[in-house]
Amino acid sequence: SQTIHQWPATLVQPVGSPLSLECTVEGTSNPNLYWYRQAAGRGLQLLFYSVGIGQISSEVPQNLSASRPQDRQFILSSKKLLLSDSGFYLCAWLRQGITGELFFGEGSRLTVL
Amino acid sequence: GDSVTQMEGPVTLSEEAFLTINCTYTATGYPSLFWYVQYPGEGLQLLLKATKADDKGSNKGFEATYRKETTSFHLEKGSVQVSDSAVYFCALSTTDSWGKLQFGAGTQVVVTP
Numbered sequence: 001s002q003t004i005h006q007w008p009a010t011l012v013q014p015v016g017s018p019l020s021l022e023c024t025v026e027g028t029s030n031p032n033l034y035w036y037r038q039a040a041g042r043g044l045q046l047l048f049y050s051v052g053i054g055q056i057s058s059e060v061p062q063n064l065s066a067s068r069p070q071d072r073q074f075i076l077s078s079k080k081l082l083l084s085d086s087g088f089y090l091c092a093w094l095r096q097g098i099t100g101e102l103f104f105g106e107g108s109r110l111t112v113l
Numbered sequence: 114g115d116s117v118t119q120m121e122g123p124v125t126l127s128e129e130a131f132l133t134i135n136c137t138y139t140a141t142g143y144p145s146l147f148w149y150v151q152y153p154g155e156g157l158q159l160l161l162k163a164t165k166a167d168d169k170g171s172n173k174g175f176e177a178t179y180r181k182e183t184t185s186f187h188l189e190k191g192s193v194q195v196s197d198s199a200v201y202f203c204a205l206s207t208t209d210s211w212g213k214l215q216f217g218a219g220t221q222v223v224v225t226p
Contacts, residue, residue, distance in 0.1 A: 006156075032212045043218040044157075044202070059213075090156055094212035100145055102214055104156040 002027035004107035006091050013112055017076040019064075021108045023091030026072065031073040032094035034102065035066055039087045050074060086112045115140045119203045119217035126193055126224050134188040134220045136177075136203035144205040145212070146170075146179055146186040151200045159202070160188075198224045 003026045013019060025031050035047040046059045048066035054104040056066050063082050067075045074091055088109050119136040126132060138144065143193045149157040161170030166181035177188045186203060203217040 034212055044214075044216040048214055049212060051183055053134060092212075093155075100206045100212060101162055102157075102212060103159070104149075107154075107156040109154075 002093070002103065003094075004091060004093055004103060004105040006089075006108050008108060009015040009106065010109045011111070013067070013082070015083060015112055016080045019076070019081050019085070019110070021089055021091075023074040023076075023093065023105055024072055025074075025093045026091065028072070028078050030071055032096075033068065033092070036090045036092065036104075037087045038090060038107075040097050041056065048076070079112075081112045081113050086110055089100045115144070115205060115207060115215045116207055117203050117215050117217040119201075121218070122221035124220060124222045126222065126226055128224055129192045130197055130224075132188070132190045132193045132197070132222065134201055134203075134222070136186045136188065136217060138182075138184050138186065138203075138205050138215075140207055140219060142207035144207045147204045147206070148175070148177055148186070148188050149202040149204060149216075150203065151219070153199070154156070157202065166194075183215055184198055193222070193224045195224045195226055 006023045011023050034049045036044045038044050050068045064078050081092040088107050090107050117138050147162045148160040150160045151157050161172040163170040163179035169178045175190045179187050198223045202217045202219045204214045204215050
């Protein structure tokens with residue numbers, strides 16, 4: 001069966017520090033992968049998606065970047081965090097087929113102080 | 114563009130009460146519709162889905178019917194439990210945007226004993 005894992009689960013970082021959140025999928029090959037952000041009290045915003053190694057599409061301009069160095073690995077990064085980067089980050093993979101449903105990881109909560 | 118509108122929360126109910134969460138959508142294509150649930154501190158889980166008009170998705174006592182004429186996908190449960198306390202998200206995807214789900218803002222449901 002397919003599983004998706006994110007880490008770290010919780011992170012507290014000072015403004016201006018770097019960030020790296022990692023997401024790994026198991027049990028499937030060449031998945032579409034996605035990073036969403038959920039700000040406090042708000043809905044989900046798609047940040048990046050990737051259809052293959054080295055292929056990244058950005059949905060919104062921001063202080064973050066994404067990379068896909070391996071087929072089942074998706075990384076969210078920042079060189080210098082801003083207060084506004086605080087939020088709950090969710091990685092997801094796409095179940096192919098007519099339904100196109102996403103399966104989400106456990107999430108990574110980032111607090112920037 | 115595509116969008117999802119769902120009723121604002123929080124919705125507070127007593128155990129065994131009837132729950133309805135309204136969701137309407139706008140989409141240029143023929144979307145698939147989803148309800149996701151997020152329990153406190155966790156990622157999102159797919160609750161149910163419907164891929165074409167008049168389809169009814171159901172799971173764990175929850176139901177939602179895809180109504181193309183009213184562009185709606187309301188979530189219902191006949192008798193809620195305390196364990197149903199969570200945030201519920203309505204979402205859609207279209208054939209030309211697989212995986213790039215458009216989410217509603219989420220509705221928090223609180224069920225009291």
